[in-house]
Amino acid sequence: MTALPPFAARFQDVEVTFPRSWTAGANGTAYRVPGSTALDGVTCDVPAGQITGLLGRNGAGKSTMLGLLAAFRRPTGGTVLTGPDGDLRDPWEDAALTSAILLVQESGDVFHDQKVAATLAYYADLRPEWDAGYAEELLDLFEVPLRTKPSALSRGKKSALAATLGLAARAPLTIFDEVYLGMDTPTRFAFYDALLADYAEHPRTIVLSSHLVEETERLFEHVVLVDRGRVVFAEPAEELRSRASSLTGPTAVVEDLAAGHEVLHRQHLGPTTRITVNGALSDDDARAAAAAGATIGHEGLESLFVHLTRTSREAPATRVPDTDRAPARKEELR
């Protein structure tokens, strides 16, 4: 079978709401689950042939978006389209599309009570791009025994098996929904390295949801940040990496320098203040900062993630200095 090209995807004004429902508690009593809105007007693209990081806090809507991409669910409003670039369509009940999409969740889609080898045989039948030799190499790397049942594996080994299935299937749209959560740090790093190496050799579209931003950001070429069901930004990772800057120095100096910039965060330590602003600072700003005894730094993606998704309860109390200062923005008061 000819390999399909990497898939792209588009979310257009997507809403997902869950109606109020009834469920049974542990003691058998029925109780009401309130309705909720998981996605509220989500519009963004997933570029073909790139690794996209889908970032967001717990409950932000990441899994809901990934379930839509894999056609596990339908949106309540708006459209989700996927397919080869230039030929996007609704994946719902479209077997040709869904057989080229693989959503991998933490414990994987496996035969829990049969040996791991049985799951591998199933994937070999189902996935046209399956690479059996590579799957065995990965299981060896992660020390997952072929003759054990997934139900008998530790949480970390279950995750490693799921990651192996996702990588060895080489689906044109491969989606990892926080698959690495159960893995210890060395295993997670081995997974990231394997993913990058295999992606370089076999280009495809990969979407990886994460809230471990610092350690996963090096993988991403494109980043979508969702917060409380809305897209905060969807941009090439390169642009985001230089997007936030910090100014550190005497309070009056950095307040002056920050005037006119969107302040994401303000931190005071005695007479010294550190202000994080949204956007790169100009050469003129850098010269002015150096002359006034302040320093400028770049903030990584994690800093943007933390500052742009902080709730009002989490924002540290900010002392407003007595000096002239840039007007407070609502972000710092949230």
Ligand SMILES: Nc1ncnc2c1ncn2[C@@H]1O[C@H](COP(=O)(O)OP(=O)(O)OP(=O)(O)O)[C@@H](O)[C@H]1O
């Ligand atoms: N079946 C459901 N019924 C009702 N509400 C749901 C259902 N599934 C998800 N939600 C709600 O939708 C919102 C988004 O959930 P989702 O699982 O997509 O978030 P997430 O970003 O993947 O979170 P996490 O990182 O914690 O896994 C949450 O508020 C969640 O409670």
